Amino acid sequence: MKLTIVGGGIAGLSAAYYAKKNIPDAHITLIESDSHWGGKITTDRVAFDDGHFIIEGGPDTFLATKPWGVALCNELGLGERLHGTNPNKKNTYVLNKGRLLPLPEGLAMMIPSDVPSILRSRLISWVGKTRMGLDFLLPAKNVNGDESLGSFVSRRLGREAYENLIEPLMSGIYAGDGDQLSLASTFPYLRDLEIKHGSLARGALEMRKKSKGKAVQGSRSAFLTPTTGLAEIVEALIESLKSKVELRPNTRVTHITRSDLRPSTFDLELETGETLETDSLILATPAYISGHLLASFDPALASVLQSIPYASTATVSLAYRCSDIPRGLDGYGYVIPRREGRKALACTWTSTKFPHRAPEGYALIRVFVGRAGQDIPWNENDLLELSKEEMKLTLGITAEPLLSRVFMWENAMPQYNLGHPDILKRIDAILENYPSLALAGNGYRGIGIPDCIHSGELAVKKLPESIGVENGLAPAPTAL
Numbered sequence: 376m377k378l379t380i381v382g383g384g385i386a387g388l389s390a391a392y393y394a395k396k397n398i399p400d401a402h403i404t405l406i407e408s409d410s411h412w413g414g415k416i417t418t419d420r421v422a423f424d425d426g427h428f429i430i431e432g433g434p435d436t437f438l439a440t441k442p443w444g445v446a447l448c449n450e451l452g453l454g455e456r457l458h459g460t461n462p463n464k465k466n467t468y469v470l471n472k473g474r475l476l477p478l479p480e481g482l483a484m485m486i487p488s489d490v491p492s493i494l495r496s497r498l499i500s501w502v503g504k505t506r507m508g509l510d511f512l513l514p515a516k517n518v519n520g521d522e523s524l525g526s527f528v529s530r531r532l533g534r535e536a537y538e539n540l541i542e543p544l545m546s547g548i549y550a551g552d553g554d555q556l557s558l559a560s561t562f563p564y565l566r567d568l569e570i571k572h573g574s575l576a577r578g579a580l581e582m583r584k585k586s587k588g589k590a591v592q593g594s595r596s597a598f599l600t601p602t603t604g605l606a607e608i609v610e611a612l613i614e615s616l617k618s619k620v621e622l623r624p625n626t627r628v629t630h631i632t633r634s635d636l637r638p639s640t641f642d643l644e645l646e647t648g649e650t651l652e653t654d655s656l657i658l659a660t661p662a663y664i665s666g667h668l669l670a671s672f673d674p675a676l677a678s679v680l681q682s683i684p685y686a687s688t689a690t691v692s693l694a695y696r697c698s699d700i701p702r703g704l705d706g707y708g709y710v711i712p713r714r715e716g717r718k719a720l721a722c723t724w725t726s727t728k729f730p731h732r733a734p735e736g737y738a739l740i741r742v743f744v745g746r747a748g749q750d751i752p753w754n755e756n757d758l759l760e761l762s763k764e765e766m767k768l769t770l771g772i773t774a775e776p777l778l779s780r781v782f783m784w785e786n787a788m789p790q791y792n793l794g795h796p797d798i799l800k801r802i803d804a805i806l807e808n809y810p811s812l813a814l815a816g817n818g819y820r821g822i823g824i825p826d827c828i829h830s831g832e833l834a835v836k837k838l839p840e841s842i843g844v845e846n847g848l849a850p851a852p853t854a855l
């Protein structure tokens with residue numbers, strides 16, 4: 376049996392890993408258009424002075440509470456190399472009318488649950504705080520279907536709390552527009568809290584109590600990363616795949632057609648002019664690319680896949696001498712609400728969050744630029760200038776950075792907007808016609824690294840060859 380996986384990001388690599396493990400007889404090929412494995416995961420390790428700057432171009436950490444990231448790292452022997460965030464300087468700030476104000480304490484899954492801390496916060500006016508209090512009184516609304524994140528949080532906590540506090544935290548994860556993002560596809564547990572507890576704050580308080588109990592049982596930081604960067608996961612995956620999987624970097628698939636000779640198989644046309652026939656196929660490319668590849672194979676499926684929008688973003692990492700930074704970097708950084716009108720979305724004080732990522736005496740800062748619906752300059756020089764300006768305006772840094780790295784991510788962040796759950800249903804329905812075709816990646820049911828790993832594992836489980844193999848794998852209930 377031939378299984379081909381297209382896309383060597385974390386989703387495709389994970390699919391190859393679980394296929395190797397669970398379909399031992401398959402001939403597995405992993406195809407990647409780039410020379411670099413890992414897709415959005417890209418780590419630059421720059422020797423400097425007596426140490427190294429560890430510069431992440433895309434993701435810089437992953438969530439430990441979703442189990443699939445930690446599980447894969449443990450299997451790859453990386454468990455002991457995972458670092459949590461710095462527990463000693465945990466402040467996070469929010470830009471408010473050009474000043475940095477601390478995020479109130481006691482946020483549980485980004486929802487305020489500590490009333491005294493909210494009352495002390497200068498991020499919300501007294502009118503706004505009074506409106507937030509209505510959350511304890513307002514009954515759960517009878518909503519038929521989905522609603523936007525912005526409308527949901529605004530009706531529970533008020534528009535001011537949404538714009539000044541919740542929007543920059545939540546929409547930032549997707550680089551999205553909260554008034555467009557689907558609540559059901561991004562933060563479904565918030566609606567559950569409303570229904571179960573009649574109040575977001577009461578529900579968040581419950582969650583906080585529960586998570587404290589878990590922390591006592593020894594769980595570590597909520598965010599983890601390997602010692603020398605996330606690329607360690609990619610390197611370990613490639614090492615483990617080498618012996619059993621045919622790895623084909625620098626190979627672009629241009630389109631997919633049905634095989635004339637064997638209609639149940641797929642023909643992959645490569646840029647080189649070669650045609651690869653395969654029995655089973657996992658597409659771990661961004662949804663719009665998977666749609667493009669399938670355009671002649673199944674136009675209806677292609678068009679649904681291409682209806683998932685993606686936003687472009689960039690990260691700019693800047694290194695300074697600590698002595699060049701007038702303000703102490705006493706936390707993980709700050710987020711910037713959309714209403715501030717800045718091009719930057721957030722700024723991570725990387726060397727405080729993960730002290731091992733910069734040599735002693737130096738600081739590494741990462742500016743995250745771009746969000747859905749906002750134009751940003753699309754060249755390295757302008758992005759660098761814009762980030763230096765952000766450093767000057769907010770942190771008062773006038774020194775030139777000692778080094779800088781710009782990473783531009785065009786159409787990189789899928790937007791789970793209103794209607795996304797219906798898109799997924801339509802994709803699932805069409806995929807029922809193709810038992811040997813599965814999709815994986817960030818376009819569907821989670822954009823974080825653990826979700827993408829899980830999507831690769833589920834894609835393998837969906838294939839008919841997986842049925843009945845060891846480890847008790849059963850076919851996945853859904854296609855993705």
Ligand SMILES: Cc1cc2nc3c(=O)[nH]c(=O)nc-3n(C[C@H](O)[C@H](O)[C@H](O)COP(=O)(O)OP(=O)(O)OC[C@H]3O[C@@H](n4cnc5c(N)ncnc54)[C@H](O)[C@@H]3O)c2cc1C
Pocket residue numbers: 381382383384385386387406407408409412413414415416432433434435436437438626627628629659660661664688689690784787788815816817818822823824825827
């Ligand atoms: C700036 C940024 C910061 C982020 N921060 C975090 C974070 O801190 N934590 C977190 O958990 N997540 C974060 N994310 C999200 C996460 O990194 C991504 O969702 C995830 O890495 C996507 O993995 P993937 O395998 O689905 O897709 P990709 O990484 O996009 O991989 C798809 C691969 O397919 C290849 N490909 C495309 N077309 C073809 C073709 N025709 N033929 C062959 N190959 C093809 C591409 O070259 C690419 O390698 C961030 C994302 C970005 C952009």
